[in-house]
Amino acid sequence: xxxxxxxxxxxxxxxxxxxxxxxxxxxxxxxxxxxxxxxxxxxxxxxxxxxxxxxxxxxxxxxxxxxxxxxxxxxxxxxxxxxxxxxxxxxxxxxxxxxxxxxxxxxxxxxxxxxxxxxxxxxxxxxxxxxxxxxxxxxxxxxxxxxxxxxxxxxxxxxxxxxxxxxxxxxxxxxxxxxxxxxxxxxxxxxxxxxxxxxxxxxxxxxxxxxxxxxxxxxxxxxxxxxxxxxxxxxxxxxxxxxxxxxxxxxxxxxxxxxxxxxxxxxxxxxxxxxxxxxxxxxxxxxxxxxxxxxxxxxxxxxxxxxxxxxxxxxxxxxxxxxxxxxxxxxxxxxxxxxxxxxxxxxxxxxxxxxxxxxxxxxxxxxxxxxxxxxxxxxxxxxxxxxxxxxxxxxxxxxxxxxxxxxxxxxxxxxxxxxxxxxxxxxxxxxxxxxxxxxxxxxxxxxxxxxxxxxxxxxxxxxxxxxxxxxxxxxxxxxxxxxxxxxxxxxxxxxxxxxxxxxxxxxxxxxxxxxxxxxxxxxxxxxxxxxxxxxxxxxxxxxxxxxxxxxxxxxxxxxxxxxxxxxxxxxxxxxxxxxxxxxxxxxxxxxxxxxxxxxxxxxxxxxxxxxxxxxxxxxxxxxxxxxxxxxxxxxxxxxxxxxxxxxxxxxxxxxxxxxxxxxxxxxxxxxxxxxxxxxxxxxxxxxxxxxxxxxxxxxxxxxxxxxxxxxxxxxxxxxxxxxxxxxxxxxxxxxxxxxxxxxxxxxxxxxxxxxxxxxxxxxxxxxxxxxxxxxxxxxxxxxxxxxxxxxxxxxxxxxxxxxxxxxxx
Amino acid sequence: xxxxxxxxxxxxxxxxxxxxxxxxxxxxxxxxxxxxxxxxxxxxxxxxxxxxxxxxxxxxxxxxxxxxxxxxxxxxxxxxxxxxxxxxxxxxxxxxxxxxxxxxxxxxxxxx
Numbered sequence: 001x002x003x004x005x006x007x008x009x010x011x012x013x014x015x016x017x018x019x020x021x022x023x024x025x026x027x028x029x030x031x032x033x034x035x036x037x038x039x040x041x042x043x044x045x046x047x048x049x050x051x052x053x054x055x056x057x058x059x060x061x062x063x064x065x066x067x068x069x070x071x072x073x074x075x076x077x078x079x080x081x082x083x084x085x086x087x088x089x090x091x092x093x094x095x096x097x098x099x100x101x102x103x104x105x106x107x108x109x110x111x112x113x114x115x116x117x118x119x120x121x122x123x124x125x126x127x128x129x130x131x132x133x134x135x136x137x138x139x140x141x142x143x144x145x146x147x148x149x150x151x152x153x154x155x156x157x158x159x160x161x162x163x164x165x166x167x168x169x170x171x172x173x174x175x176x177x178x179x180x181x182x183x184x185x186x187x188x189x190x191x192x193x194x195x196x197x198x199x200x201x202x203x204x205x206x207x208x209x210x211x212x213x214x215x216x217x218x219x220x221x222x223x224x225x226x227x228x229x230x231x232x233x234x235x236x237x238x239x240x241x242x243x244x245x246x247x248x249x250x251x252x253x254x255x256x257x258x259x260x261x262x263x264x265x266x267x268x269x270x271x272x273x274x275x276x277x278x279x280x281x282x283x284x285x286x287x288x289x290x291x292x293x294x295x296x297x298x299x300x301x302x303x304x305x306x307x308x309x310x311x312x313x314x315x316x317x318x319x320x321x322x323x324x325x326x327x328x329x330x331x332x333x334x335x336x337x338x339x340x341x342x343x344x345x346x347x348x349x350x351x352x353x354x355x356x357x358x359x360x361x362x363x364x365x366x367x368x369x370x371x372x373x374x375x376x377x378x379x380x381x382x383x384x385x386x387x388x389x390x391x392x393x394x395x396x397x398x399x400x401x402x403x404x405x406x407x408x409x410x411x412x413x414x415x416x417x418x419x420x421x422x423x424x425x426x427x428x429x430x431x432x433x434x435x436x437x438x439x440x441x442x443x444x445x446x447x448x449x450x451x452x453x454x455x456x457x458x459x460x461x462x463x464x465x466x467x468x469x470x471x472x473x474x475x476x477x478x479x480x481x482x483x484x485x486x487x488x489x490x491x492x493x494x495x496x497x498x499x500x501x502x503x504x505x506x507x508x509x510x511x512x513x514x515x516x517x518x519x520x521x522x523x524x525x526x527x528x529x530x531x532x533x534x535x536x537x538x539x540x541x542x543x544x545x546x547x548x549x550x551x552x553x554x555x556x557x558x559x560x561x562x563x564x565x566x567x568x569x570x571x572x573x574x575x576x577x578x579x580x581x582x583x584x585x586x587x588x589x590x591x592x593x594x595x596x597x598x599x600x601x602x603x604x605x606x607x608x609x610x611x612x613x614x615x616x617x618x619x620x621x622x623x624x625x626x627x628x629x630x631x632x633x634x635x636x637x638x639x640x641x642x643x644x645x646x647x648x649x650x651x652x653x654x655x656x657x658x659x660x661x662x663x664x665x666x667x668x669x670x671x672x673x674x675x676x677x678x679x680x681x682x683x684x685x686x687x688x689x690x691x692x693x694x695x696x697x698x699x700x701x702x703x704x705x706x707x708x709x710x711x712x713x714x715x716x717x718x719x720x721x722x723x724x725x726x727x728x729x730x731x732x733x734x735x736x737x738x739x740x741x742x743x744x745x746x747x748x749x750x751x752x753x754x755x756x757x758x759x760x761x762x763x764x765x766x767x768x769x770x771x772x773x774x775x776x777x778x779x780x781x782x783x784x785x786x787x788x789x790x791x792x793x794x795x796x797x798x799x800x801x802x803x804x805x806x807x808x809x
Numbered sequence: 810x811x812x813x814x815x816x817x818x819x820x821x822x823x824x825x826x827x828x829x830x831x832x833x834x835x836x837x838x839x840x841x842x843x844x845x846x847x848x849x850x851x852x853x854x855x856x857x858x859x860x861x862x863x864x865x866x867x868x869x870x871x872x873x874x875x876x877x878x879x880x881x882x883x884x885x886x887x888x889x890x891x892x893x894x895x896x897x898x899x900x901x902x903x904x905x906x907x908x909x910x911x912x913x914x915x916x917x918x919x920x921x
Binding site for chain 2: 005048
C-alpha cells in the first residue's frame, strides 16, 4: 500500500512538474507545451491550402455598406468600398490580417516600448527612443491629424479596421512571432499611425553631423573643413537643373557676429542613419517616350527586412481609385498611381536635426540661459515597462529647442557637468503628412499635386509626379530658415540667432515642372546649384547615381517601360570609372604575383558594371575602402571622438586633383608617405584581406557574394529571413543594392488613357514566415523582373487569375 | 489499443475549446478506466497523444511544403526540420503517457 502511494505520489509529482515546465517560458524560449501543440502552437501558423472565408460578418454598425476584397495571383488585395470610410476600415482590416505583428512591433519600437515584450535587453534602446522624444513627436503629429476631419476619419476608420481583425483573433490564431515571444496584440490606436510616420522621419531625417563636425573642426581646424569637407566634386549634378531661375527675394536671417565654439560633448552617442538610405526617381515627358505619354519610375532604398516594409494594394471607392504600396499601419497609398497620375519619392537629407549647448541654472535643470535671461524647462515623465521586472521611470527635460537627450540624472555619473545638449528636430513640429497622402491619392493633375504637397513637411522628400501631360519634381518639406552653415556645428542654445528663424515659404521650395531636357530626376544628391538662396545642408549623397541617371535619360529617346526597367537595374559604378584609372596607372605591376596580375587584368578590362558574377567589383571595393582608410585613418584615429569623414566623392576629387596633399602622409611614421605609396600599399592590403576572408583568388570573390545581401527578419529572429541573396548593384550604382540595403520597391508607371504599371519588392505580401508568399518575390527582384500590376476599374468577374475574393459586411 | 484511440479522439476534440494541457483530462480518466498495468497505461497513453501529434504535424508539414518546420528548425538551431516533428511528438507522447499513468495509479491506489 505504502509503495503504491509512493508510486502515485512520484508519478503525480513528475506529471505536474512536466506540465508546469511546458507551461513556463525558459529564458528566451516560449512555453513549449502551447508552442509545440499542433492545435494551438506554431503549427497552426502554417498555411495548408485551406480555402479562406469567402464572407466575413463584422459586428452590425462598423461598415455602412458591403466591401469586396479581391486577391490576385500575387496576393495583392484590391479593395472595393462604397465610401472612403469603409475603404480605410477595410484597408486596416486586410493589412492587419497579413501584417499585424509587424505593425505592432514597429510602433512599439518607435515608442520605446520594446522592453515590454523583450525584457531587459532592449531597455537602452527604449530609453533612447524616449529621450529623443519619439512619442512626443507622434503626439504632435496626432494633433495635426485629428484637426483635419478627413485625416481624422481615415486614421480612425483604419484603427477600427485593425481592431476588428484583432478582436476576431483567438490566441491560437495569433501571428507566429507573438507565439515565439509569448505575448498578444493590444488595441490599435491613431497614435500608432502617427508613431509609424514619425519613425519614417527618424529613418530618413534622423541625420545630423553637428557633433562630428564640431569635433572635426576642433581637431583638424577650419582649413581642413574648407579644403576637404567643403569640396564640391566637379561632377555634381543637382536635382533641379542649374538652368532654373529663382525669381524671388529670399527671406532674411539674423546671423551671429562671431562663431560659437561648443564645449565638445564627447559622450553623446551620435546617431548616424545608414548612408545607404538613398533612392532614385525620375519621370520622362511624353516627348521622349515611344507612347507619347510620360513614364515615371521610382525605387526607394531602405533597409530590407522580412516582413517587408511595404504592402501592395489597390483602394477603390466612388471618390478614388489608387494602387501602389502602403506602409502597414497607415491608411492610404504611399508610393503609387491612380487613373490619371503617378508619384514617387526619394529622400532629401536636409539638415533638420540640430544640437544646442545649454547652460542650466542649477542641477535641477528647471531653468536655462536664453537671450540673457533664465527660461523654464518642461519635464516629461517616461515610464518604460520591462517584461519580468519593474518599470523604469525616466524624466526627460525639454527646452524650447527640444529634449535634453543625455543628462546625468539617475543613469549617469556626471552630476558635476553643468552643460548638457538639447536637440531641435523637425519631427517635433505639428504636421499632417497623412493629408498629403490622402490628397495625392486622389490628385488628377499637376495643380492638385502641388496643392497636396503643401501638407507634406517631414521627412523632406523629392516627390516626383507625372500625369498624362506634365512631369514635375518638388524637393518637398518644411525647411528651417537658416543662415549659411547654421546647424552644421553644435549651436549656442542661449543665443536666439542660433534658433531656427522661421520656415522657407512653400512657393520658394525648389521645384521644377516640364524642364526643357524632357525629364526630371533625383537620387538624394544636392537639390540645387549654388544659385539657390537658402541653406538646406552641406551633406547630400554623392553625385554618382544622380549623374548617371541624368546622363542616361538625356541620351535616350522613344523610351519604353522596358528601358526604364533596365535603367533601374543599371549597376554602373560611376565612382570606379572616375577613380580606378588613376589607381591602376599608379600601381607598380612589375613584381606582382600571378593571382594579383590576374586581378589587375580583370580590373583593367572591367567595364565598371557591378555585376554579381564578376570579381573586379569586389577587388575595387576592397581596394577603395583600404585606400580611404590609409588616407584618413591616421588623422581620424588620433582622437577618440566621433569625427566627420569626407564623402566618397570628395576623397575621389582630392585624389584626382592633387597628389601632394599633406593628408596623404601617415602621421604615425617618420617616413613621408605619398599618394602613390598609399595606392600601392592599399592594393596589397586589400588583396590580402580578400584572401583571408574568402580564400585564394577565384569564384568565391564574386561580387554577388562579397556584397553580402541578407534580408533579415524585422525582429532579428534566426530562420525568419532570407540570407545570401545573389545580385548585381552597389552603393554607387542606380541599382543600389549594398549589403542589406537596397531598392525596397521598384515601380515603373506609364501614363496614358490606360495607366500601365509594374512593380515588385524584395519580400512577399504575407507577413507570415510559414507562407510561401512571405518571400516569394525576392528571386525575381534580384533578377530585375517587374510584375505587371493589375489595376482594376471595377471588381473583376471570377476568372482564373483571381485567387479568391472575400466580402466584408 | 482502444485506450490510445479513445484518448487521441477525445483529446483532439477537447483541443478545439481548451488549451494544450487539456489532453491531461481524458488521459487521467481513460487511464483510470482502461489502464491494465503501469506499462500498459504509459505506453498506450503515449501512443495516443504521440500518434495524434505525429499525424497532425506530418499533415501540416507536408501540406505546407515544410516551409515553417524549416524556419522553426533554424530558429532553434536544429540541423534538420524532421527534428521539429520528432521533438513535438516526444513531448506529446511524454505528456500523454505520464497523465494516463497517473490516472491508472489513482485507480489502483484508491479504488482497487
